[in-house]
Amino acid sequence: MITADNLGLEVAGRRLLQKITLELHAGEIVTVIGPNGAGKTTLLRLLLGLTRPTSGTVRRRPGLRLGYMPQRLQIDPSMPMSVARFLQLGQKREKGESRVREAETMAALERVGVAPLADASLAELSGGEMQRVLLARATSRRPHLLVLDEPTQGVDVGGQGEVYRLIATLRDELGCGVLLVSHDLHLVMAATDQVLCINQHICCHGAPEQVSRDPAYLELFGDKVAPYTHQHNHEHDLSGGILPGDACDHGHSHKREGR
Numbered sequence: 001m002i003t004a005d006n007l008g009l010e011v012a013g014r015r016l017l018q019k020i021t022l023e024l025h026a027g028e029i030v031t032v033i034g035p036n037g038a039g040k041t042t043l044l045r046l047l048l049g050l051t052r053p054t055s056g057t058v059r060r061r062p063g064l065r066l067g068y069m070p071q072r073l074q075i076d077p078s079m080p081m082s083v084a085r086f087l088q089l090g091q092k093r094e095k096g097e098s099r100v101r102e103a104e105t106m107a108a109l110e111r112v113g114v115a116p117l118a119d120a121s122l123a124e125l126s127g128g129e130m131q132r133v134l135l136a137r138a139t140s141r142r143p144h145l146l147v148l149d150e151p152t153q154g155v156d157v158g159g160q161g162e163v164y165r166l167i168a169t170l171r172d173e174l175g176c177g178v179l180l181v182s183h184d185l186h187l188v189m190a191a192t193d194q195v196l197c198i199n200q201h202i203c204c205h206g207a208p209e210q211v212s213r214d215p216a217y218l219e220l221f222g223d224k225v226a227p228y229t230h231q232h233n234h235e236h237d238l239s240g241g242i243l244p245g246d247a248c249d250h251g252h253s254h255k256r257e258g259r
């Protein structure tokens, strides 16, 4: 769907990204990880065509429909506006199309499980509800590629896995590709097809199990993640220790993940 060739961006003499070459394929979930300031959001913007590269090229398949969920909301969430109205902002108003638009809005809200919030005010939403509404907005035009910048921001730890499961369901239902930025390493490694680890350039990429063993990945995140392939056949106490009677038959650390 998108091909980037030797992409780079330099702003005021500062190299923000360099030598990015990648391909995004239909139906795949690709996760971009990297430390703060690594250029993850900048990369999404280049791929979407919102920022122009200073070197290299980006090619998007002609007619490619994109759904983008940015990291920050451009409008003030305390504005007196209903969820349904928010989903329709910026859409072309053509005569006789309002019913179609309303049906699409409701379908998008239903897909992410927040249809009852259609008439609620944006200001009333919890962090988790807001993320779902933003997901509904990004998917309302049935995109070929869904681009999500930190989709679990403001969602409590318990709800984050649910958001990633929802993203996988949306990919299956819409048959779209997904490109997402995430800091939730442990959760996301289990819910993605490909991982792209960047720090101004591509440090490593590939299937999650491949990337999680890569020296470049371990150098960046080695002390922050627990192995994601962890099979739970035992119970932990509150500090992460294994409760008596629950023998652990697979060598792994019980360190908690951190940001």
Ligand SMILES: Nc1ncnc2c1ncn2[C@@H]1O[C@H](COP(=O)(O)OP(=O)(O)OP(=O)(O)O)[C@@H](O)[C@H]1O
Pocket (backbone or CB within 6 Å): 011, 016, 034, 035, 036, 037, 038, 039, 040, 041, 042, 043
């Ligand atoms: N338009 C711009 N002009 C100048 N510098 C920029 C611009 N956009 C981003 N930057 C800088 O580029 C770097 C990468 O920013 P970016 O937001 O892409 O990082 P990120 O990996 O998404 O970070 P985070 O994990 O903190 O969200 C940062 O140092 C940022 O200040």
